Amino acid sequence: FITTASGLKTKVGVFSADGSDAGSEFLIEHLPEKLGARVADLGAGWGYLGHHILTRADVKSLHMVESQKSALDCARENCVDERAAFYWDDATEWSCQEPLDAVVMNPPFHVGRAADPALGQPFIRSAARNLASHGQLIMVANRQLPYEEELDQRFQRVEEVAKNGRFKVFHASRPRKIVRTRRS
Secondary structure (H helix, E strand, O other), X not given: OEEOOOOOEEOOOOOOOOOOOHHHHHHHXXXXXXXXXXXXEEOOOOOHHHHHHOOOOOOOEEEEEEOOHHHXXXXXXXXXXOOEEEEEOOOOOOOOOOOEEXXXXXXXXXXXXXXXXXXXXXXXXXXXXXXXXXXXXXXXXXXXXXXHHHXXXXXXXXXXXXXXXXXXXXXXXXXXXXXXXXXX
């Protein structure tokens, strides 16, 4: 393990291995006061967001979903808390056993070094699918990434609650339950 300046552990090869990334830091600064009892971090990485979410008394369970095993191993080290549950799974396909009050995420948008904004869209769909009808999604994205249309399709209310020169933070609530119909 590598120990960051904040005392959290990472490993070589995981995203932002030498410390927290600026997008996640910006997201932490703009989380709402209350998240609710049941929360998920989709694409949990090495647990930076989870570590901060677990400082909140209203959070009763935190589902940390990550597809990279070495990053999830770090998250287990950084989020030693009985409220945390860890899932080595694809966050875009993961389903929670119970409807969630909130999803917090900083979805990936790179494959290797190539930027692919389409990577974050399935994360938004997964968040909407896993949230309770009163649930909320709080996510950060690089300013140039076009997530507004996907958010509008999946949620009844979407607000950009913060932005700076590099990032924007969205708060989306009241997920739309999309009913798939069979075409004849």
